[in-house]
Amino acid sequence: MMMLGWVKSKWRYFVVAALLIFLVLIPFDWFLGHYTSIMIFIGISTMITVGLCLLMGYTGQVSLGQAAYYGLGAYFSAVLSKTYGWNPWLAMVVAAIATGSFAYIIGYPIFRLRGNYLAMATLGIGLIMWVLFNQLSQYTGGPDGMSGIPYLSIGGFSFDTNFKRYFLVWFFCLAVLFLSQNIVRSRTGRALRAIHGNEAAAQSLGINVTQFKVKIFVLSSVYASLAGSLFAHHLRHVSPQSFDFLASVKLVVMAVIGGLASVWGAIFGAGTTRILSDKLLLGFNQFPQLDIIIYGLILMLVMIFTPEGLFIALKSGIKWLQLNWRHLPEIMRTQGKEMPHRIKDRMSRLVPARLCRKTEP
Amino acid sequence: MSADQFIQYLMSGLTQGSIYALIGLGFTIIYAVTQIINFAQGEFVMLGGMLSFVLTVEAGLPMPLALLISILVAAAVGAAMYLLAIRTAKRASVISLIIITIGAAIFVRGIAGNQFGVMPVSPPPFTDIGSISFLGAYIEPQALWIIGITFMVTILLYLFLSHTMIGKALRACAVNPGAASLVGINTKSMALIAFVIAGAIGGIGGIVIAPIAARYDMGIMLGLKGFVAASIGGFMSPTTTVVGGVMLGIVESLAVGLDWGPFTSAYKDVIALVVLLLILLIRSGKLAAAERAG
Numbered sequence: 308m309m310m311l312g313w314v315k316s317k318w319r320y321f322v323v324a325a326l327l328i329f330l331v332l333i334p335f336d337w338f339l340g341h342y343t344s345i346m347i348f349i350g351i352s353t354m355i356t357v358g359l360c361l362l363m364g365y366t367g368q369v370s371l372g373q374a375a376y377y378g379l380g381a382y383f384s385a386v387l388s389k390t391y392g393w394n395p396w397l398a399m400v401v402a403a404i405a406t407g408s409f410a411y412i413i414g415y416p417i418f419r420l421r422g423n424y425l426a427m428a429t430l431g432i433g434l435i436m437w438v439l440f441n442q443l444s445q446y447t448g449g450p451d452g453m454s455g456i457p458y459l460s461i462g463g464f465s466f467d468t469n470f471k472r473y474f475l476v477w478f479f480c481l482a483v484l485f486l487s488q489n490i491v492r493s494r495t496g497r498a499l500r501a502i503h504g505n506e507a508a509a510q511s512l513g514i515n516v517t518q519f520k521v522k523i524f525v526l527s528s529v530y531a532s533l534a535g536s537l538f539a540h541h542l543r544h545v546s547p548q549s550f551d552f553l554a555s556v557k558l559v560v561m562a563v564i565g566g567l568a569s570v571w572g573a574i575f576g577a578g579t580t581r582i583l584s585d586k587l588l589l590g591f592n593q594f595p596q597l598d599i600i601i602y603g604l605i606l607m608l609v610m611i612f613t614p615e616g617l618f619i620a621l622k623s624g625i626k627w628l629q630l631n632w633r634h635l636p637e638i639m640r641t642q643g644k645e646m647p648h649r650i651k652d653r654m655s656r657l658v659p660a661r662l663c664r665k666t667e668p
Numbered sequence: 669m670s671a672d673q674f675i676q677y678l679m680s681g682l683t684q685g686s687i688y689a690l691i692g693l694g695f696t697i698i699y700a701v702t703q704i705i706n707f708a709q710g711e712f713v714m715l716g717g718m719l720s721f722v723l724t725v726e727a728g729l730p731m732p733l734a735l736l737i738s739i740l741v742a743a744a745v746g747a748a749m750y751l752l753a754i755r756t757a758k759r760a761s762v763i764s765l766i767i768i769t770i771g772a773a774i775f776v777r778g779i780a781g782n783q784f785g786v787m788p789v790s791p792p793p794f795t796d797i798g799s800i801s802f803l804g805a806y807i808e809p810q811a812l813w814i815i816g817i818t819f820m821v822t823i824l825l826y827l828f829l830s831h832t833m834i835g836k837a838l839r840a841c842a843v844n845p846g847a848a849s850l851v852g853i854n855t856k857s858m859a860l861i862a863f864v865i866a867g868a869i870g871g872i873g874g875i876v877i878a879p880i881a882a883r884y885d886m887g888i889m890l891g892l893k894g895f896v897a898a899s900i901g902g903f904m905s906p907t908t909t910v911v912g913g914v915m916l917g918i919v920e921s922l923a924v925g926l927d928w929g930p931f932t933s934a935y936k937d938v939i940a941l942v943v944l945l946l947i948l949l950i951r952s953g954k955l956a957a958a959e960r961a962g
Contacts, residue, residue, distance in 0.1 A: 369763055371770070416949050422762040423705035427895055428948050431941040434892065442934045552888050556774055563767060596781040603775025610764045610771065611757040 334473040343469045345585055347541060350476040352577035354483045354534040356561040357570060358527025361487060363559075364567030364616070365496065366523050367503035368418070369426040372433020373558045376528035378440055378550030379406045380535025385456045385545050386446055395459045399536040403529050410528035414521035433555050440547040452546025459540045472541050479537060483530055487570045490526075499523060500568075553599065557584075560602045563609050566616030575618045672804035677925035678918060679802075683811040683880075685917020686818035687713075689910040690873035691894025692901065693825065694866035696909045699898070700842035701855075701862040704765050708749060708773035710891025712742045712867050715776060716874020717882035718784045721791040731794070739871040745776065746867020750860050773887060781884040793879040814876045821872060822910050825865075829906070838862060842904075889937060896944045899951070916940060 334343040355377055362368050383402030387393040393401075417428045440447050447453065459466045459475065466472045490496050498519050501509040510516050539545050548554075557580065565576025580602075587598045613620035628635075694709045716738045723734035749772050757768055793810040800807045829835035840848040841858045849855050873890075874882070893916060900912030923939050 363763065367763065369766055371766075417945075420948055423766065424899075424948050426707075426766045427705070427892070427899075428945060431892060431944045434889070435938050435941045438935065438938050553774070556770060559767065559770070594782060595786070596778040599774050599778030600782065603771045603773070603778055606771025607753050607768050607775065610760065610768045611753065614757075614760060614764045 330477060334470050343473050345581060347469065347473055347476050349574070349578045349581045350473075350480040351534045351538050351541070352558070352561055352581060353480050353574050354537075355527075355531045355558055356565060356573040356577045357483055357487050358530035359558055359562040360565060360567055360569060360573050361490070361499070361523050362527045363562055364569065365491060365499040365503060366520060368520055368524070369422070369429065370524070370527070370555075371426050371430040371559065372436070372555050373429075373527070373531055374550040374552075374554035375433040375436035376406050376410065376531035377535040377538070377554070377558075378436055378545075378547070379409065379528075380532030381539040381545045381550070382440060382447055382535075383532070384536035384539045385453055388540075389453065389456045390446070395457055395536075395540055399459075399533065399540075402536050403532045406532035406535075407525050407529045410525045411521065414524045415517065418517050418520040418524065430552070430555075434552060437547055437551050440550060447545075447547075450547060452544060452548075454544040456539050456543040456545070458543070466540070476537055476541070479533060483533070484570060484573070491570055495519070495522075556606075557602060560605055562616075563606060564617045566618035566620070566622070569616065569618055569622075572616065572618035576616075673925060674922075675803050676805040677921045679805055679807050679811060681918035681921030682914060683814050683917070684921060685897075685914035686814050687873050687877050687890065687913075688893045688897040688916050689818055689913025690821060690869055690876075691890055692897030692909040692913045693821070693906055694870045694873075695895055695898040696901065696903050696906060697825075697838070697862050697869075698866045699903045701838055702754075702859045704754065704769070705895070706749075706863075706866065707766065707769040707891065708776060708887075709866065709870060709894055710887035710889070711773045711776040711780075712746060712870025712887075713874040713877070713890050713894075714780060714882070714884060714887040715745060716742045716871030717791075717878035717886070718780050718789065718874070718884060719871075720875040720878050721789040721882060722784055724791050725789075731792075735875045738875050739868050742871025742874065743864045743868035746863040746865075746870070747860060749867075750863035754859075754863075755856065773891070777884060777887055784884060786884055788881065788883045789878070790880075790882065791878050794876075808880075810876070810879050817872065817876050818910070821869060822906055825869075825906050834858075834861060892944065893940050896940055896947065899944070899947050902951075916943060919943065 332338045333346055334340060355373060359370060359373050362370055380399075380402045383405055384395065384398045387398035387401060388395040413432065417425065417432075420428055441450050444450075466475050491499075498509065498514045501512065501514060502516055502519060506516055538549070561576040561580045562573070563576070564579050565572030565574070583601065584598050587601060609617050691709055691713055694712065695706065698704055698706045698709075719738035719741055720735055723729045723737055724731055727734070729737070749769075753768050753772055754765070757764060760768065793808070794813045795809045797809055800809060800812075827835075829839055837848065837853045838858050838861065840851070840853055841855050845855050848858075894913070896916050897913030898909050900915060901908030901910075903909075920936055920939050924936050
């Protein structure tokens with residue numbers, strides 16, 4: 308039971324502290340140093356995935372073009388800092404503001420749409436952006452992309468190694484995660500879940516549905532833009548392939564694995580997907596396109612069997628075990644058909660009352 | 669633009685538009701019967717096209733047989749998709765269904781890229797007689813095949829929907845699934861039939877367009893344009909969908925033909941996407957009402 312005590316508040320701080328220490332130690336060579344590079348990408352992906360989770364899981368709105376905002380951030384940063392010689396930090400802020408404003412402008416019209424039509428509209432915008440990244444070659448370098456983007460630096464301290472950039476990226480990533488966690492627990496978060504539950508009911512309670520949807524869409528695009536800027540200053544090379552339709556789908560895969568309505572699940576989703584695609588890339592010569600096939604399977608299977616997302620399903624599985632592990636032999640013997648009343652009572656407490664709970668578990 | 673050029677662009681728009689119409693028909697029939705937008709619709713087209721190349725050129729089968737098999741495989745994939753993915757996801761939300769069909773789309777695309785390679789392919793055209801001169805424009809015989817076959821498919825689909833028992837049952841499901849099942853129509857079988865028909869029509873679209881262009885990743889863009897065609901038509905009738913598809917093809921082609929300002933061939937796809945956004949926005953009120961009712 309000790310191991311599962313993480314749900315209890317007195318253990319929570321220890322667990323969080325242990326995880327933070329673990330995170331800090333990862334890039335050191337004597338620990339997990341050779342994972343530094345992949346961890347940087349996981350951090351970047353997590354930032355975008357959190358935005359997508361807020362949009363899809365909490366608010367119930369689809370975006371199939373999230374890579375567009377990621378790309379906008381990356382290209383704004385790249386062009387402003389390299390071609391025009393701006394300070395990279397300034398470029399990053401301007402990129403975030405520009406991307407956010409773009410999302411705001413298109414947000415009002417497209418969030419009048421719902422469900423399938425919204426999905427198609429966001430997909431369409433994603434594809435338009437991708438065509439533009441390819442075609443505006445006097446700025447973006449066309450399909451080959453552009454390289455030689457400067458590193459970020461503070462004063463004389465340049466983020467010129469993976470080790471330094473690891474901390475930079477995870478600083479941003481954790482900031483985004485904590486901000487999102489607070490939003491989810493705030494009045495806004497409850498409003499978003501109300502919109503997900505029933506738009507008409509939410510509206511009748513005085514929630515400005517469209518405004519909330521647009522707000523959260525803008526926020527998710529700003530997250531994606533920041534991630535894009537970090538990406539550009541990390542790799543120092545951007546090209547349209549990183550922001551195509553498959554990139555958007557991959558982000559959806561991350562959100563789906565992470566449990567759509569879960570802020571911390573985003574790390575799990577981004578991590579699993581990144582590690583999966585890195586391992587799969589190794590087998591690429593023998594079996595091309597394997598990663599896409601697996602992503603397709605994941606999307607279908609997770610949505611069919613655990614529509615609330617893999618991470619959430621795992622979490623409730625652990626919780627169920629935690630409450631019932633003593634009765635496991637009994638449950639297995641009767642194949643769950645004749646459970647003692649006590650177990651049933653306990654299980655009934657687990658019915659997710661998504662809209663009622665005050666805080667995230 | 670001279671008159672000759674105008675006819676040239678018009679014909680090429682008509683050809684492209686016919687393909688969009690075929691894809692749009694697939695969207696329409698699935699949406700009407702199941703209220704699902706099948707994001708994998710473009711992949712049926714890709715599959716038909718790639719298979720027709722593999723079977724004619726690489727396996728050396730006689731063309732009619734190869735084309736027939738391609739269509740049947742696309743239809744079978746449609747059936748498999750419904751039975752394995754859509755039907756097993758009981759009472760899935762709209763978001764879940766969107767993600768499931770997207771998953772199916774990239775799964776099919778991945779398999780195709782793996783099996784048939786990632787290079788563009790071009791199977792031989794149906795009739796190899798060089799281009800035909802018509803009113804000063806040069807027309808590939810394949811373009812005539814495309815337009816003719818689209819026309820045929822539309823007529824056949826219309827006859828099927830209005831004159832056969834199954835067709836009428838499908839329409840009943842589209843109008844009111846609850847009432848349809850009350851009078852003894854098995855709505856699940858009808859949904860399966862809709863997916864099979866959509867797969868077959870997609871496959872037909874694939875085999876006719878393959879001699880012009882086929883690649884393992886063409887599904888998404890074609891699917892999107894087919895969706896535009898279907899939404900111009902309002903997702904209800906095959907005829908309006910075909911008109912929508914042809915209109916989109918012609919607008920796209922003429923806009924490129926103007927060669928003015930941003931309207932160059934590089935931005936051809938953007939034109940369709942902008943049309944899509946405009947239609948969605950103009951019709952958003954109506955679409956929202958339809959979604960609520962459905």
